[in-house]
Amino acid sequence: MKFNRRNVYxxxxxxxxxxxxxxxxxxxxxxxxxxENTIVCNDTVIGEPMGGYYSDPGYENPHCVIGxxxxxxxxxxxxxxxxxxxxxxxxxRVTIREKSVIGExxxxxxxxxxxxxxxxxxYCRLHSNVHISQTxxxxxFVWMYPYSVMTNxxxxxxxxxxxxxxxxxxxxxxxxxxxxxxxxxxxxxxxxNSVVNKRxxxxxxxxxxxxxxxxxxxxxxxxxxxxxxxxxxxxRGMPWQGIGFDAWARQQESPK
Amino acid sequence: MKFNRRNVYxxxxxxxxxxxxxxxxxxxxxxxxxxENTIVCNDTVIGEPMGGYYSDPGYENPHCVIGxxxxxxxxxxxxxxxxxxxxxxxxxRVTIREKSVIGExxxxxxxxxxxxxxxxxxYCRLHSNVHISQTxxxxxFVWMYPYSVMTNxxxxxxxxxxxxxxxxxxxxxxxxxxxxxxxxxxxxxxxxNSVVNKRxxxxxxxxxxxxxxxxxxxxxxxxxxxxxxxxxxxxRGMPWQGIGFDAWARQQESPK
Amino acid sequence: MKFNRRNVYxxxxxxxxxxxxxxxxxxxxxxxxxxENTIVCNDTVIGEPMGGYYSDPGYENPHCVIGxxxxxxxxxxxxxxxxxxxxxxxxxRVTIREKSVIGExxxxxxxxxxxxxxxxxxYCRLHSNVHISQTxxxxxFVWMYPYSVMTNxxxxxxxxxxxxxxxxxxxxxxxxxxxxxxxxxxxxxxxxNSVVNKRxxxxxxxxxxxxxxxxxxxxxxxxxxxxxxxxxxxxRGMPWQGIGFDAWARQQESPK
Numbered sequence: 001m002k003f004n005r006r007n008v009y010x011x012x013x014x015x016x017x018x019x020x021x022x023x024x025x026x027x028x029x030x031x032x033x034x035x036e037n038t039i040v041c042n043d044t045v046i047g048e049p050m051g052g053y054y055s056d057p058g059y060e061n062p063h064c065v066i067g068x069x070x071x072x073x074x075x076x077x078x079x080x081x082x083x084x085x086x087x088x089x090x091x092x093r094v095t096i097r098e099k100s101v102i103g104e105x106x107x108x109x110x111x112x113x114x115x116x117x118x119x120x121x122x123y124c125r126l127h128s129n130v131h132i133s134q135t136x137x138x139x140x141f142v143w144m145y146p147y148s149v150m151t152n153x154x155x156x157x158x159x160x161x162x163x164x165x166x167x168x169x170x171x172x173x174x175x176x177x178x179x180x181x182x183x184x185x186x187x188x189x190x191x192x193n194s195v196v197n198k199r200x201x202x203x204x205x206x207x208x209x210x211x212x213x214x215x216x217x218x219x220x221x222x223x224x225x226x227x228x229x230x231x232x233x234x235x236r237g238m239p240w241q242g243i244g245f246d247a248w249a250r251q252q253e254s255p256k
Numbered sequence: 257m258k259f260n261r262r263n264v265y266x267x268x269x270x271x272x273x274x275x276x277x278x279x280x281x282x283x284x285x286x287x288x289x290x291x292e293n294t295i296v297c298n299d300t301v302i303g304e305p306m307g308g309y310y311s312d313p314g315y316e317n318p319h320c321v322i323g324x325x326x327x328x329x330x331x332x333x334x335x336x337x338x339x340x341x342x343x344x345x346x347x348x349r350v351t352i353r354e355k356s357v358i359g360e361x362x363x364x365x366x367x368x369x370x371x372x373x374x375x376x377x378x379y380c381r382l383h384s385n386v387h388i389s390q391t392x393x394x395x396x397f398v399w400m401y402p403y404s405v406m407t408n409x410x411x412x413x414x415x416x417x418x419x420x421x422x423x424x425x426x427x428x429x430x431x432x433x434x435x436x437x438x439x440x441x442x443x444x445x446x447x448x449n450s451v452v453n454k455r456x457x458x459x460x461x462x463x464x465x466x467x468x469x470x471x472x473x474x475x476x477x478x479x480x481x482x483x484x485x486x487x488x489x490x491x492r493g494m495p496w497q498g499i500g501f502d503a504w505a506r507q508q509e510s511p512k
Numbered sequence: 513m514k515f516n517r518r519n520v521y522x523x524x525x526x527x528x529x530x531x532x533x534x535x536x537x538x539x540x541x542x543x544x545x546x547x548e549n550t551i552v553c554n555d556t557v558i559g560e561p562m563g564g565y566y567s568d569p570g571y572e573n574p575h576c577v578i579g580x581x582x583x584x585x586x587x588x589x590x591x592x593x594x595x596x597x598x599x600x601x602x603x604x605r606v607t608i609r610e611k612s613v614i615g616e617x618x619x620x621x622x623x624x625x626x627x628x629x630x631x632x633x634x635y636c637r638l639h640s641n642v643h644i645s646q647t648x649x650x651x652x653f654v655w656m657y658p659y660s661v662m663t664n665x666x667x668x669x670x671x672x673x674x675x676x677x678x679x680x681x682x683x684x685x686x687x688x689x690x691x692x693x694x695x696x697x698x699x700x701x702x703x704x705n706s707v708v709n710k711r712x713x714x715x716x717x718x719x720x721x722x723x724x725x726x727x728x729x730x731x732x733x734x735x736x737x738x739x740x741x742x743x744x745x746x747x748r749g750m751p752w753q754g755i756g757f758d759a760w761a762r763q764q765e766s767p768k
Contacts, residue, residue, distance in 0.1 A: 001265065001267065001283070001285055001286070001305070002283075002305070002309075004265075006263065006265070007263055007518065007519055007537070009513065009516075009518070009536070011513065024265070024283075025263070025281065025537065027513070027514075027536075027554070029513055030513070039310055042283070042301075043299070043555070045554075045586070048586075049513070049514070053514075054551055054583070071310070074301070074304075074333065075331070075333075075587070077586065077587075077604055091351075092333055092351055093349060093351075093605060095603075095604055095605075095622050095623075110351055110369055111351075111367065111369060111623065113622055113623060113640050113641065113658075115640070125413075128369050128371070128387055129369065129385075129387060129641075131640055131641060131658045131659070131686075133658075143412060143413055145407070145409075145412065146369075146387045146389075146405055147387070147403055147405065147431075147659055147687075149658055149659065149686050149687070151657070151685075151686055151704070153657075155733070155736075155739045155740075155742070156655060156657065156683045156685065156701075156742075157637075157655055157683070157742060157746050158739075158742070158745070158746060159746065159748070171412045171413070173407075173412065174387075174405050174407055174433050175403075175405070175431060175433055175449075175659075175687060175705070177686050177687055177704045177705055179704065189412075191451075192407070192433045192435065192451050192465075193431070193433060193449060193451050193465050193687075193705060195703075195704050195705050208465060208466070209465070209704075209705050209720060209721070210720070221411070224411075227411045227414075228411075230411070230412075230413060230414070233414070234413050234414060234415065236415070257521065257523065257539070257541055257542070257561070258539075258561070258565075260521075262519065262521070263519055280521070280539075281519070281537065295566055298539070298557075299555070327566070330557070330560075330589065331587070331589075347607075348589055348607055349605060349607075366607050366625050367607075367623065367625060381669075384625050384627070384643055385625065385641075385643060399668060399669055401663070401668065402625075402643045402645075402661055403643070403659055403661065403687075427668045427669070429663075429668065430643075430661050430663055430689050431659075431661070431687060431689055431705075445668075447707075448663070448689045448691065448707050448721075449687070449689060449705060449707050449721050464721060464722070465721070477667070480667075483667045483670075484667075486667070486668075486669060486670070489670070490669050490670060490671065492671070
């Protein structure tokens with residue numbers, strides 16, 4: 001029903017791998033490269049051109065790579081100049097601006113808006129309606145929840161744009177804000193509606209506005225015990241599934 | 257202008273009632289049933305298929321019902337498996353995931369994102385950009401305002417997903433968050449940017465983060481008097497319009 | 513690639529200026545007037561009809577004006593009855609409801625939702641995902657950041673809708689909420705996640721919930737000095753670019 005080649009535009013300069021499917025009403029622009037088995041659903045744009053397209057007769061669309069085994073859901077817009085790794089998936093109406101680099105096995109939820117020049121590691125999960133401002137970056141296995149924001153302008157409006165950074169394994173709950181230039185450590189938990197206005201060490205539990213910071217490793221729930229780091233109790237879709245986090249981590253460290 | 261049958265897909269397995277209108281560029285998938293006089297505007301998808309559609313050759317789209325006298329505005333996506341009552345209306349770009357059940361006379365605003373397995377009663381009004389996570393539920397006459405959120409994961413990420421619940425007549429103001437598994441009573445008012453981290457009794461006025469809770473029945477404004485419960489001073493579009501809330505409530509209680 | 517007249521609808525009652533370009537899959541409804549050199553990208557609707565269109569056989573679409581030299585990015589919806597000045601630009605999926613009036617040189621970011629009957633001055637910049645409720649208004653050079661909100665209902669739900677107002681040059685940071693009917697002065701800075709529940713004088717620095725208010729003119733950063741008013745250190749795209757704010761301001765005051 002979705003793949004009837006109805007109202008589809010595919011540039012002759014796009015390169016589609018084996019078994020790539022392009023949904024109805026979608027457009028694939030110049031210099032897009034899509035890896036094999038990837039599904040691009042209906043009403044989606046891959047390789048959205050940058051500003052020069054509208055005014056410069058010599059405009060050449062920057063290269064845009066979507067990895068294999070990915071699923072781009074409908075109405076998403078991914079700009080030219082992005083590089084996205086394998087097994088990527090999106091919800092609906094996602095926007096990813098130019099020159100963003102996203103690792104492997106990432107998932108970006110419905111309505112999430114990634115502004116450009118952003119770096120996202122592997123296995124990150126941005127839920128619905130997350131906003132990532134330009135020049136922000138994060139490590140691997142970072143999860144962000146709805147309406148959480150990474151900001152970049154310390155005295156708006158200014159020329160001193162300075163993205164923030166979120167370390168690996170950190171969880172950022174709904175409506176939390178990371179202020180410009182702030183470095184958040186690994187394995188932190190940022191509470192709902194909190195405003196992170198200072199550097200956070202690894203294993204911080206940071207909540208509220210003004211921000212209160214505790215050590216997440218001391219956080220336990222009756223009948224459940226210690227809950228963080230979370231990698232010892234959650235493995236669905238994670239590369240340590242079945243073998244345990246420590247065994248997987250040792251594999252990562254050993255020479256190949 | 258909107259109803260020219262331009263670039264429309266309607267499955268032969270869809271059932272459209274009398275006077276149903278389908279806008280240009282819209283798709284109605286298998287096993288969708290739309291009640292009479294309903295308008296589906298342009299660029300809209302009803303019965304969006306679930307994941308199995310892309311991989312399972314024997315995939316059958318679950319039944320999706322949209323009640324009569326409804327208005328689905330443009331660019332909305334309603335998944336297969338949803339059941340929605342009569343006189344439903346949406347803004348633009350609404351997303352409703354699979355297996356959600358929505359009662360009669362509900363209205364869902366522009367960009368609102370309902371994640372799936374959600375239960376919404378009758379006469380609920382979700383304004384623009386509300387986010388409802390999976391397994392959340394609410395009673396009747398609940399109003400939620402922009403960027404308010406119902407969450408479901410108590411220690412993210414976890415396997416212990418537990419939607420929250422909002423009782424009938426409760427109002428949830430902008431940017432308020434209901435934490436996972438929390439039960440909010442009837443006739444509450446949740447203030448802007450507050451974080452509801454505990455069970456709230458009926459008639460709670462809950463504001464801030466950390467949360468402060470008062471009795472809403474004591475809240476009065478000079479020149480206006482007591483304002484809550486709101487059903488005694490507001491009836492536009494409500495079933496007690498013209499007869500008053502008490503008279504209507506008595507009708508509900510009496511045997512038919 | 514975007515301008516192939518593929519699946520485009522342009523009403524014979526629309527007036528398009530010289531060099532106007534309309535992207536594929538876009539619709540321009542009755543009584544829309546678009547100024548010269550404006551680009552309307554793909555999948556965009558200008559002059560979206562109001563409710564009467566669906567039921568009233570004599571419905572006439574209200575006049576909608578988009579100024580010259582504008583750029584409307586894809587998937588935006590601008591309702592009939594809006595008047596928007598020259599050099600306007602939008603991100604993707606912007607919604608602007610009926611009867612809103614927007615000045616010159618304004619920019620509205622991706623997913624921003626303007627509800628109708630809103631007044632926006634000149635050179636305002638609303639970033640991604642801002643929500644402006646009905647009857648809200650702002651002066652000139654106002655910047656609003658993601659998930660900031662102007663609200664309008666003091667005791668929801670009520671009939672006493674009362675938009676708030678933001679004075680010229682004021683900056684409203686992420687997730688900030690202006691409560692209904694509140695007047696914010698000129699040259700203020702509203703901090704992230706704050707709730708503005710009272711009138712703010714010019715030059716207020718307002719942060720938090722509950723709100724704390726200081727004088728922004730006393731705010732200085734080591735090595736940078738005083739940062740506000742910001743017009744003395746930032747001029748990109750502003751009319752005082754190259755000549756300085758004071759010189760420009762004097763020009764505005766002098767008789768022409």
